[in-house]
Amino acid sequence: MSQTPIELAKKKAGYAAVDEFVKDGMVLGIGSGSTVVYAVKRLIERVKNENLKVICIPTSFQSIQLIVDGGLTLGDLSRHPEIDVDIDGADEVDDKLHLIKGGGGCQVQEKIVASVSKQLVIIADYRKDSKSLGEKWKKGVPIEVVPMAYVPIINKIKKMGGKPTLRMAKNKAGPIISDNGNFIIDADFGIIQDPITLNEKLTMMTGVVETGLFTNMAIKAFFGQADGTITSREK
Numbered sequence: 001m002s003q004t005p006i007e008l009a010k011k012k013a014g015y016a017a018v019d020e021f022v023k024d025g026m027v028l029g030i031g032s033g034s035t036v037v038y039a040v041k042r043l044i045e046r047v048k049n050e051n052l053k054v055i056c057i058p059t060s061f062q063s064i065q066l067i068v069d070g071g072l073t074l075g076d077l078s079r080h081p082e083i084d085v086d087i088d089g090a091d092e093v094d095d096k097l098h099l100i101k102g103g104g105g106c107q108v109q110e111k112i113v114a115s116v117s118k119q120l121v122i123i124a125d126y127r128k129d130s131k132s133l134g135e136k137w138k139k140g141v142p143i144e145v146v147p148m149a150y151v152p153i154i155n156k157i158k159k160m161g162g163k164p165t166l167r168m169a170k171n172k173a174g175p176i177i178s179d180n181g182n183f184i185i186d187a188d189f190g191i192i193q194d195p196i197t198l199n200e201k202l203t204m205m206t207g208v209v210e211t212g213l214f215t216n217m218a219i220k221a222f223f224g225q226a227d228g229t230i231t232s233r234e235k
């Protein structure tokens, strides 16, 4: 069966990032989400074909499963506190390479891994490429919060002019529980002109664990296109 244009775009971006950035002996961050699945597929191929020795640091439970099921070497930040290249997806990428992440609810571990990576490389399909954050991704900024603090935080976000909603589970009654045992609030701020300041304001709130605004972290983004070509943006 032939791939849909979106799946083809994700695959092309994932393969391009692994081919350009992964080298023998590296410690790699392995992001989360559906696009990362393609990057891991390519990584498995290259590890087998070229006998590469790489260590993979996960960013979520999904990512642990991808690494282990693919027969790759699983590492952790205790043994490998510095990462050479982190390859991850995004929900939106603006013209300065600021990101919204966390559509899959993994932004806390993803940001920790990105923060200790020499290079954060983003892989995405053409729907995620925009000028300003909030232009294409309409579900809001994912914000992970300690459960007991969710109502006060929702009220504070409303006072800031945001439209927050508690992310609910699909096949379980009640809210989604993150890999870290927390709740996730999705807060719509419309078009975000200044993601750096917004991120600072949100992370200052007691009870906020981390936001899905990744500012000044990515060095390059690959965007797979519907026709199978790739565009990219870099710092």
Ligand SMILES: O=C(CO)[C@H](O)[C@H](O)COP(=O)(O)O
Pocket (backbone or CB within 6 Å): 031, 032, 033, 034, 035, 036, 088, 089, 090, 091, 100, 101, 102, 103, 104, 105, 106, 107, 110
């Ligand atoms: O940040 C993420 C998960 O927390 C993902 O990287 C982001 O949601 C993109 O996912 P996908 O590749 O499935 O579109």
